[in-house]
Amino acid sequence: MGNTESFDVGVIGRGLFGSAAARHLAEAGCSVVAVGPTVPGGDADIYSSHDDEARLTRRLDRDERWAPFTARAVDAYRSLEERSGIEFYRPVGALFASRPEVDGKHGVSMAFLRDHGRPEHYWPAGEPGWKQWWPRLDFPATHEVALDPAPAGYIRPKRLIAAQEALTERCGGRLVDDVATILETRVGGGHRIKTFTGSTYDVEQVVVATGAFANAFEVLPVQADITVKTEIVILGEVSEADANELGEYPTVLHQIDPDGIDDIYMTPPLQFPDGRHCIKLGANTTLDTWPTALDEIQHWFRSETDPDYLPLLRPALESLWPDVDFLSLRTKPCIVSYTPDRFPLIEEVEPGLIVAVAGNGQGAKGSDSWGAVAADLVLGRSLPLGET
Ligand SMILES: Cc1cc2nc3c(=O)[nH]c(=O)nc-3n(C[C@H](O)[C@H](O)[C@H](O)COP(=O)(O)OP(=O)(O)OC[C@H]3O[C@@H](n4cnc5c(N)ncnc54)[C@H](O)[C@@H]3O)c2cc1C
CATH class of the missing domain: 3.50.50.60 (FAD/NAD(P)-binding domain)
Incomplete structure (x- = not known):
C-alpha cells in the first residue's frame, strides 16, 4: 500500500x-x-x-426545476472550450417531430416549442417545408415538426x-x-x-x-x-461522403411509437473512436430492465445486445433516413439513473x-x-x- x-x-x-x-x-x-x-x-x-x-x-426546458440549471450550463460551454482549448459543443439545433396529440417526454413538447419558438420554425402535419433544409430526413406525414435552433445541438x-x-x-x-x-x-x-x-x-x-x-x-x-435503467443505442455507420453531407443536420427528438420503442433521439453522423462515422439513435424500449445489483449492471455492459435490440431499433433508424445506405449497424449498452x-x-x-x-x-x-x-x-x- x-x-x-x-x-x-x-x-x-x-x-x-x-x-x-x-x-x-x-x-x-x-x-x-x-x-x-x-x-x-x-x-x-x-x-x-x-x-x-x-x-x-x-x-x-419546460420543466422549471431543470431550466435554469441547464441554461446556465449551456451558456458556459464556449467559455469552457476557450479556456481549456478542447472543443466539445456543436450547436446544430434540434428538430422535434410528433403527432399533434403526443406529449413530449424530452423536456420539450410540440406545444411548448410552438409557444417558445418562432413561427418560421414550425411546420404543421402534412406541410413538410422543413424538407428544403434537411431533404434526406423523413418523418411520417401525420407529424408536426418544429426546430429548436442553436444553442440546441449536441455535446461530446x-x-x-x-x-x-x-x-x-x-x-x-x-x-x-x-x-x-x-x-x-x-x-x-x-x-x-x-x-x-x-x-x-x-x-x-x-x-x-x-x-x-x-x-x-x-x-x-x-x-x-435512485433506480437504474438499462438504455440502448443503435449506431448506423455511414460513408464518409454521407458523413460530410449530413454532419450539420440537427439532432432529432421523435415522438413516434413503433412497436417496442418510444422517445427516440438521434444525432447526425459523428466520428467514433474506431474511425467510423455513425448516426446514433437511442430510445426507450420494452426490453429495458431495472438492474439493482452490481453484477447485474456489469453483466448488462458486457452483454451482446445486437440480437435482441437490432430488430427493434433498425426500422426506426432506416425510416428516418430512407435513402441512406448504412454500411454497418450495431447496438451499444448504456445505463441511466433516476430519482423518484x-x-x-x-x-x-x-x-x-x-x-x-x-x-x-x-x-x-x-x-x-x-x-x-x-x-x-x-x-x-x-x-x-x-x-x-
Ligand atoms: C444512452 C444515453 C443517452 C443519454 N442521452 C442524453 C442526452 O442526450 N442529453 C443529456 O443531457 N443526457 C443524456 N444522458 C444522461 C447523461 O449521460 C447522464 O445524466 C450523465 O452521464 C450523468 O453523469 P454522472 O456524472 O452522474 O454519471 P457518469 O457520467 O456515469 O459518471 C460517473 C462516473 O463515476 C465512476 N464511478 C462509478 N463508481 C465509482 C467508484 N466506486 N469509484 C470511482 N469512480 C466510480 C464511473 O466510472 C463514471 O465515470 C444519456 C444517458 C445515456 C445512457
Whole structure:
C-alpha cells in the first residue's frame, strides 16, 4: 500500500457530474483529488453513463426545476472550450417531430416549442417545408415538426470531461485512475478514501459522483434513493461522403411509437473512436430492465445486445433516413439513473459528504451546473448555483 495523501476535497467519480464538481472546487482554491476510472471496464469492471460520442443539448426546458440549471450550463460551454482549448459543443439545433396529440417526454413538447419558438420554425402535419433544409430526413406525414435552433445541438461528453479535467489540473487538481471501494469517516473529522488498487486519500470533504454505481460500493453511509435503467443505442455507420453531407443536420427528438420503442433521439453522423462515422439513435424500449445489483449492471455492459435490440431499433433508424445506405449497424449498452422526483440527487448526506448523482437520462447537458451545485455545498454556499 502506498502513502496516504491529503487533500481538501475528494471527488469520487470522474464522469460528467464529478469532473464539473472537481473543476469548480479546484478553481475555488481547494486542493482536489478526483478518483475514478479513466476508461470503462478495467480490472474493477466499472462503467459509466457518458461513454459515448454525443449527448443532446438544448437551452429550452419546460420543466422549471431543470431550466435554469441547464441554461446556465449551456451558456458556459464556449467559455469552457476557450479556456481549456478542447472543443466539445456543436450547436446544430434540434428538430422535434410528433403527432399533434403526443406529449413530449424530452423536456420539450410540440406545444411548448410552438409557444417558445418562432413561427418560421414550425411546420404543421402534412406541410413538410422543413424538407428544403434537411431533404434526406423523413418523418411520417401525420407529424408536426418544429426546430429548436442553436444553442440546441449536441455535446461530446468525453471531450467535455477532458475540458473540465484540463482546467482542474491547471489549478493543481490531481486525477487518479482508480476506483474507490470504501469511504471511512476519520476520527477527528474528514474522510478516508480507499481504492481498488490499495491507495488511500485523506480528505476534509468528499463528493460522491459515481452515477449509476452510487450504491455499488461502501462509499455512502445510506443507499442513494435512485433506480437504474438499462438504455440502448443503435449506431448506423455511414460513408464518409454521407458523413460530410449530413454532419450539420440537427439532432432529432421523435415522438413516434413503433412497436417496442418510444422517445427516440438521434444525432447526425459523428466520428467514433474506431474511425467510423455513425448516426446514433437511442430510445426507450420494452426490453429495458431495472438492474439493482452490481453484477447485474456489469453483466448488462458486457452483454451482446445486437440480437435482441437490432430488430427493434433498425426500422426506426432506416425510416428516418430512407435513402441512406448504412454500411454497418450495431447496438451499444448504456445505463441511466433516476430519482423518484426525476431531479438530480445532490445533497449533503452527512457533514462533509455530498452525493451528486442521477442525471435522470438528461444530466449531461447541464452537468456543469450540477457539478457547481455539489461544489457550492462543499464550499458552504447555498443554492442556487454559485459562480461558474
Ligand atoms: C444512452 C444515453 C443517452 C443519454 N442521452 C442524453 C442526452 O442526450 N442529453 C443529456 O443531457 N443526457 C443524456 N444522458 C444522461 C447523461 O449521460 C447522464 O445524466 C450523465 O452521464 C450523468 O453523469 P454522472 O456524472 O452522474 O454519471 P457518469 O457520467 O456515469 O459518471 C460517473 C462516473 O463515476 C465512476 N464511478 C462509478 N463508481 C465509482 C467508484 N466506486 N469509484 C470511482 N469512480 C466510480 C464511473 O466510472 C463514471 O465515470 C444519456 C444517458 C445515456 C445512457
